Amino acid sequence: MGYTLCVIGCGTMGVAILSGVVDTLRTPSPFPNGVTPSSPSGISTPVPTLSTVSDDSLPSRFIACVSREDSVRRLKRTFESYGPIGQGIQFVAGHNVDSVRQADVIILCSKPHQAEGILTAHGMAEALDGKLLISILAGVKISQMRDWTPASTRLIRAMPNTPCKIREGMTVLSSPDAELHTPLSVLARDKEICTSIFSSIGRARFLDEKHFDACTALSGSGPAFACIFLEAMADGGVMMGLPRAEALELAAQTLQGAARMTLVSGAHPAAIKDTVTTPGGCTIAGVLILEDGRVRSTVARAIQVATERASELGQPTKHASHKHH
Ligand SMILES: NC(=O)C1=CN([C@@H]2O[C@H](COP(=O)(O)OP(=O)(O)OC[C@H]3O[C@@H](n4cnc5c(N)ncnc54)[C@H](OP(=O)(O)O)[C@@H]3O)[C@@H](O)[C@H]2O)C=CC1
């Protein structure tokens, strides 16, 4: 049972996805932190559980491709602690075509500007024939991927984030509107495979591709934005004399708790804020300072600007000056 998954480009995100999926296969609890989600009013899609997907929707064999032998050695060390499944991953450098040939499903996790070269390499079209290719590249559209792949290759675009590594990821998925040559049952199966992979390592939902740049900024880049807030809260605690480690623990658990109140019980953030702000108390004093600092528009504008930047990634003309970043 199962199929072979090939990850092309096993850096930060390739590792996050692979380690999350391998961890799922080792410990198949869909809720590793013991939280069982309900169906909150404000959030329309409940987390799909593993019991809702068939056993063969998750891979049973893994190949991971990188460009340098050094990375192969580093990855082998990283996955050494992941038990027999992690130790069974085939790590290879410089053999993308051979690896894709052996795979059924491919996840492309290279840098956006590397995609065209990888997908149009000699022999790749034949290796990709009839397979499912999932791209997580920021800014690269399905129509571009279509130009670089044979018509028989089924394409799905994904935008995951780094918390996939601890199975707390958020992944947005999009499939092309219509694929004339592909039977509906095959497209449905492809969606099931994607849902299985990404819901096993967090939440996953399908959205129209037109939203992808905004999703890239909000949930793709979001862990970085959230961590700046997290660090700043801890700094405040340190300023007031708390030891650094405890300040970080308090800040992280508080952010997680507040986020989960929205996600798990459907509480609106404004309602949560209102219940905390005792009239005349200390919370409202702090809230007013945040408002004086225009924290809301600053955060929202960060998402706006990151969205605009995401739309430039993987686009040859606009991206040229950043090509080697
Ligand atoms: N970082 C994030 O939080 C997120 C990133 N993304 C997207 O994921 C993609 C990867 O980002 P990230 O993981 O941060 O990048 P990394 O630089 O960490 O990883 C890129 C990987 O690609 C490998 N690679 C480079 N060239 C080739 C090649 N020709 N063939 C095979 N492998 C190759 C590199 O190998 P080597 O190690 O040998 O150099 C490296 O392992 C990007 O497109 C980004 O837009 C999406 C969501 C979130």
Ligand SMILES: O=C(O)[C@@H]1CCC=N1
């Ligand atoms: O910063 C980036 O371009 C990538 C995409 C989303 C998160 N990291």
